[in-house]
Amino acid sequence: MSVKEQARIVGAEELSRLIGISQRVVKKISLAKGEPDWLLRFRLEALGFFSKMPLPDWGADLSRLTLSRIVSYLKTTPGSVRAWDQVPKSIRTTFERLGVPEAERKFLAGVGAQFESESVYQRLNEDLVNQGVTFCSLDEAVKLYPQVVKDYLGTIVSSSDNKFAALNSALWSGGSFVYVPDDVEVELPVQAYFRINSKNFGQFERTLIIAEPRARVHYIEGCTAPTYSEQSIHAAVVEVVAKESSKIRYTTIQNWSNNVYNLVTKRALAQKGSTVEWIDGNIGSMVTMKYPCVILAGKGARADILSLAVAGQGQEQDAGAKVIHLAPNTSANIVSKSISRDGGIATYRGLVKVEKEALGSKVSVNCDALLLDNYSKANTWPDIQVKNNRTSLAHEATVGQIDSDKIFYLMSRGISEIEAISLIVNGFIDDFSKELPMEYAVELNRLIQLEMEGSVG
Amino acid sequence: MLKIENLIVEAENKKIIDGLDLVLPAGETHVLMGANGSGKTTLGLGLMGSPEYLVNGSIKIDDQDLIKASADQRALAGLFLGFQHPQEIPGLNFRHFLRTSVNNVRRFRNQPTYSVFEFSKLIKKTAVSLGIDASMVDRNLNQDCSGGEKKKNELLQLLLSEPKFAIIDECDSGLDVDAIKVMTKVLKRLKSQGVGILLITHYERLINSLDIERSYLMTQGKILKSGHGKDLAKATLEFGYVS
Structure with a gap:
């Protein structure tokens, strides 16, 4: 290793760890990343929202959440690479155990891997690169496509949407940027893998996915962490833009360890004739609050939200779906399955709103809860508001034991x-x-x- | 040999089977008849180890007493119950379920297990040989199946599980002509393989087409009459359950 490389790694390590949530921390992150002014302002404004906003008083129990001494930024490698053999061995071993490189060889079009705050690996098939598809970390996108990021960041999920969206907007690091140009169909899925390995850590990854007209893409997100007694927090924001007649599927298999607060805001804007599918599996975490949302803004747009929650001992899965119908002939299909055992609490919390203009819309909501014993809990809170009389609505819910x-x-x-x-x-x-x-x-x-x-x- | 001695089956402090004795040698087919409420279905469930019932007495297969064994252990020992009303299990693929079941039995007997590929071939071949639509096995276990289809699923399970003794409960299950044909084929094949069969039925067509060694008439949880061959069964069909 050359002296220069060593110096670079040492330099990186000096900027590698930040604690707490403050203007100083936000500025340090932004400076270290060499960000443009507008982004620093975006972060600072969000920090202001975060400080003013209360914790949500509905939903899961957040009374034991402490954020003051959280490690809010942690960088462990000098940068992101495009070959697994260049990833530091200990981190590579972690991802190998999780089967990520193997899955990539077998059936993925691209893979991104984030360890703590930063991307450590990122690769996309050559022919997709040649077709103009982009799959990189959002940090990298700020450098490569600053205008695109500026145009979309915070437009689907605003920094003041909720306390954790504000927190993410202030401290975000890593996450994915996916851009698929007009008419390009990405056949195999691309996958991002998020790993927390440290104690008392906050991972604030931020993802932006844009599908241009008639484009198609399937994005998969996996998350894991080892178990520690101290809590960690994963507060992500995902913004998805599906333009005319495009199709985006977003699949999550969340298997955080039982010390992680998983407080995530996911929202998609679906334009005319497009389809957005959220396939959302929540197996792990201590507390999850996550309600993937689709705003059906264009005529004939479609939302499919399929979720699974497994709540075991000490776990609370407060998950669901949200669909806002703004245009005519839009349709939403929501299927939620939950399993509660060993005292776990699984809650389906959903909101479907059909506006006056959304004539001829279709809504179907199905919630099935399975209880494996007498001391676990399942709740269903479906809120369906229809403001016109030309919408067809089907709703079914079951709760039962085997x-x-x-x-x-x-x-x-x-x-x-x-x-x-x-x-x-x-x-x-x-x-x-x-x-x-x-x-x-x-x-x-x-x-x-x-x-x-x-x-x- | 399946040997049942002084069997008592209770539910909610009520004796439904009250001191029943029955011996079924390997390779024989016996028919059990009785009026509604005489305890025929309960007998099958009790023999198979349903947790709904309190069962006493002895149930021996080749001198191994199964009275304390759980249902899965009884199945591994070679007992099979063809259900009158098979359960639907949404989302459970029939072929996957049956391979799991058959491999469990084979593993228990130290026989080689079937790979996914081998089992797919076997199940299709078996279905075709019985005249069962082979696409049935791609569906979920009894989900959205008609009564006749469920019956055929039971028969496929019965044949592929290679039991030593089978209790087939058909008291009022609405068998159609097609299902009776398939059942006759399966029961004949099992008999030729040395499987002992206790058939609970009142279908004349079925009784006529099978070789039957013994018939029983059951009433109030006891065997009231029994006789060689199928004469008693046929007389009962003709004259009713007179005692």
Whole structure:
């Protein structure tokens, strides 16, 4: 390693760790990233909103959340690279254990990996690069496409939307930027993987996805962290813009450890004839509050929101969906599945608003909750507001335990009780898992099976 | 040999089966009849180990007593119950379920298990040989299936599970002609493989088309009459459940 490289790494390390939430911290992050003035102003304004806004008094229990001594920025490598063998070994090993490079070789068009605050790896298939597709960290996008970022950042989720959107807007680092030009179809999914490895850390990744007219893309997000006794927070903001007749699918498999507050704002703007799909799986975290939203702004736009929440011991999953119909003939299909066990709390919280102008719209909301014992909880809070009389609406909700006759039926075929329960539970979430790429569906089933083995017998 | 001695099956402090004895040798087919409420379905459920019932007495397969065994252990020991009303399991793929079940049994018997590919071939072949639409196996277990389709699913399970003794509960399940044909085929095939079958039915067509070693008439949780062959069964069909 040359002296210059060593100096660069030392230099990077000096700027590598910031604690707390303050103007000083915000300025340091922005300076270290060499950001334009407008972005620093954007951050400082957001910090102002954050300081003034109260914690949400609805939803999950946030009374034990402490932010004052949180590590708000942490950089562990000198920069993002395009080959796994250039990623520092300890970090590379983490991602290898998570199967990320393997998945990339097998079935992904591109991969981004973020460790703590910064991207450590980013690559996109050559032919997609040649077609004008961009997949990089949002930090990199600020440098490469400053005008695009400036035009869209904060336009779908404003900095004053909620306290955690404000926090993210002030402290954001990393996250993804995806841009797909007109008519380009990205066939294989691109995936970003977010990893928290430190204690008492705040990860504030920010993602912006733009699909130009008739473009198609499937973005997958995975998240994990090891378990510590101290809490960490993941407060992300995701902004998605689906232009005319485009299609964007955003899949999340969130498996944070049980010490993470996962407080995320995800919102998409769907223009004429476009489709936005949120496939949102919440298995981990201590507390999750997340309600992926689609604003159906253009005629004939469509929202599909499919979510899964698994709440075990000490977990509260407060998740759901939000759809705002602003234009005629728009449709929303919401399917929510939740499983509560060992005292876990799973809540579906949804809002569907059909405005006066959105004539001929269709809304379907289905919420199914499965309780695996008598001391866990499932709540359903569907709020549906329709302001015209030419909207068709279907709403169904079920809450129940596993039927003991079903368990006996499977057991009578030589299947053990635990295996029977796990087959039934995996069947219950099949509507969700069949929408995942096969490799993820298999992994999800395995995860559920492990969870069941932990809770039964 | 399946040997049932002094079987008592209770639910909510009420004896539904009250001291029943029955011996079913391997390779024989016996028919059990009885009026509604005589305890036929409960007998099947009790023998299979349903947690709904309190069961006493002894249920032996080749001298191994299963009275304390759970339902899955009884299945592994070679007992099969064809349900009158099979359960629907939404989202559970039939082929995946059946491979899990069959492989569990084979593993227990130290036989090689089937790979996904081998099992797909086997299940399709078996379905075709019985005249069952092979696309059934791609569906979810009994989900959105008609009564006849559920019955055929049961028969596929019965055949592929390779049980030693099967109890088939058909008291009032509305078998159609097609399902009766498939069932006859399956029961004949099982008999030729040495499987002992206890058939709970009142379908004349089914009784006529099978070789039957013994018939029973059940009333109030007990075997009231029994006889060689199918004469008793046929007489009961003709004259009703007179005692």
